[in-house]
Structure formats: structure tokens, C-alpha cells
Amino acid sequence: MYQLLKLIHSYRAFLVFLFIEFVCFWLLVRSNPYHSAAYFHTSSSIIGSIYQTRSNITQYFNLPAVNEELANDNAQLRELISQSQVPIVVNSAEDSIKLSKAEYNYGFLSAKVINNSTQLSHNFITINKGKVNGVQPGMGVISANGVVGKVMSVSDHFATVSSLLNNDVYVSAVVKRTGNFGSAHWDTRDPLITKLMFVPSHIQLQQGDTVMTSGFNSIFPEKILIGFIEEFSLQTDSFYDIDVKLSNDFSRLSYVYVVRNPRREERINLENEKIEEVE
């Protein structure tokens, strides 16, 4: 027994090393990309306020670019308002479809990016809106230029967003011209390019085809821009290997919109009811 204790004592550094590494990997594996607590993320209130302070100082350096982007955004919105003045009188079945679609409004909440990374394989963004403003894990985030990511964790005043430049994030996408569905997924190499997966090989693609969100899940509204097809090749017999040039320059994100789906809670409640019934 004494020999055994002596042995353990002489290897204590190595054993403690193994133990700590085990803890690290456990933390790494356990931290699910979604629905995790805010304590250990940039959305925690202390870290969030530190980044907020830094952002308050550094934001002056890119004011011209931000102003230009917001002005463009305004112009686009004005155009949309002028286009959306559709007749309220229901004359045909098509009109009634339009109306029922209009009821299904997504809410948008503007937020400022206070922390951002683009070069790692799992990139995250911190924004200055949180639970108090109605942000919840799982909500989509877009900018004037297109899709940005999904909310991962929230504290009272901040939220951490898994950016589209995150190896764990898949976004349901559609090629606008052909109407074929795929999945946008970043391969960690180039922060300007994402991959579009699962597009079958019999489709005739063209360079410059627009890729948008499909609206299949409740996270993003339909037809939010993801990017444009830059290159494609047949890697296997059944699927294309497609490079999509992202419409967003993630390294220059400044203001974003959190997407609130009004039917989201309804869906979650429904799912919860099911679970209770089973129990």
C-alpha cells in the first residue's frame, strides 16, 4: 500500500495533468453550440461589458464605412416600402395568399456587433442586445447584406451568435434560379467563401447564381441573401462541390438584425405539450 501511494505521489504531476486535460476536453465536448448557458461565453455580463467598452472606443475608426452601409440599407428599405403597397381588396386566390403571407410577419431587432472573429474554425459574434430585449437562443441574425448567424446564448444585455463562419452551423439554402435546395456550411478555410452542399449533379448551375435562405426552418425568413455561386465542380457522381461567395463581409460587420419569428413560441409550446403527454 505504501509502495502504491509512493508511486502515485511520484507521478502526481502527470496524474493532475491528465485530470485537467480531461476536464478541458469534457468542457469542450459538453459545450453544445446551441442553448448553452451564458456564463462561460462572451455574452456573460462582465465579458460583454468589457467588449462593449472596447467597441465604444474602436467604433469611431470605421464610422465612414458604417454610415455608408446604413444609408444603403435605408435606401433599400424605402424601395421595399414603395413596392409593398399591394391592393388590400381580395380579387383572386392569389391576392388572398399575399394577404395571409403578410400576416406572417417576422420581427427585426437592430443590434450592434461588439466583438467578432472570422479566422478561427468556430467563429462567434457578440451583440449588445439580450434577454431584456427579447433575444432568445436559436434566433436568426441577419444584416443588410445577408445572413449572419444564429443566437447561441444570451444574458440580460448581451448575446453570443454562432456566425455563418462556424464549422457547426448549417443553413438551409436554395439556389434562386433553379429552385434547388442545399445546405450552406463553412469549411473553415476562407472567410469570404462558404460551401453549398447536397445540390444534386443533374442541375445546370451557372456562375453568379444567387443563393438564398429557403425558409424551411423557423430561424430565417425566406429569401435572405447568402451569396453568389463563384465556382462549382463535380466532386462525386451525385453532388456538386460549390463555392459560394458570401454577400456579407464578416470582418466588417457593424450593425445586425435579430430575427424574431412570431410563430416560434407557438411551435415550442406545441413541442413541449407533446413531451408532457408522453410523460
Add this chain to the structure above:
Amino acid sequence: MSSRVYISTVISFVAYLLFQVLFLKNFILFDTAFCFIYIGFILMLPLEIGPLLLMGIAFTLGFTVDIFYDSIGINAAASVLIAFLRPYWLNIITPRGGYEEIVIPNLKTLDLGWFFTYSLPLVFIHHFALFFIEAGGFGTFFFTLTKVLFSSILTFFILILSQYLFYKKAV
């Protein structure tokens, strides 16, 4: 450990951490070279610190950096790895005359050649572990290896530079 060393250690812990997460987080050269200067703190802890305490400090520092990077466990794992290797590496490369009068292994107390052999391999091991854990395996091996190589060079360069800035060589 004298109280002076103790206080300066605490101050440099905070200084390394803030410098890392506020300035160097977005300081990336040519899309490949990252700088993780915070490991300089682990490399330059006093020699008399025992291996267990050393790993404890490394874990705390790595974990705090992780929170700022949203990468829980990754920096902590890599930091603990070099904290574990540090005493063995120090033993192997003992300079002539030993470490008798040396409290902290840095450029002030030891020459450039020794510091080079001391820190460069540890920086490389740290970055190797960090980037390959971050990439989640060896899937993009050469791409990740490029990141490791250039980042190691950048971190090492900044490490040397900061020493010339902050530690005056004792005459």
C-alpha cells in the same frame, strides 16, 4: 516567493490577459498568423513554482482567455500542456552554471540563445495543440499546420519584442 514577485505576477497576469483579449484578438496577419502572447506569462513564471501550482495557474489563464474567445476548453488544454512540459524542458536545457541565481526565466536573466531554445518549442507545441483541437482533428492538416507555423513565429517575435520593451537588461 517574496511578496514583490507575488504582486508583479498578479499584475502581469491581468496585463497579459487584457492585452491578449482586447488588442491581439483581432490582430491577425495574412489571415494565418495569430498571436497568443498570453503564454509568455506561463513561460516566465518564477522557477520555484511547483508543477501542480503551475498547471493550476495555466488552466486559470487559459480558461479566462477561452471565455473571451468563446472557445471553452481549447486554450486551457493547450496552456496546461505547456505548463506540464515546462519543468521537464527546463531540466533538459539547463544552462552552464544551472539556475542558481535565477528567479524568472527571461531575457533579463538569460541570453537570447537560451531563451530561443527555451520558448520556441513550447510556443510551437502550444499552438499545435491549440489549432488542431480548434479545427476538431486533422481534417485540414496542411491548412492548419500553416496557421500553426506562422502563428508560432509571430507569437515568438512579439514575445521577444515585448521583453526588450518591458524588461531592462541588468548591467
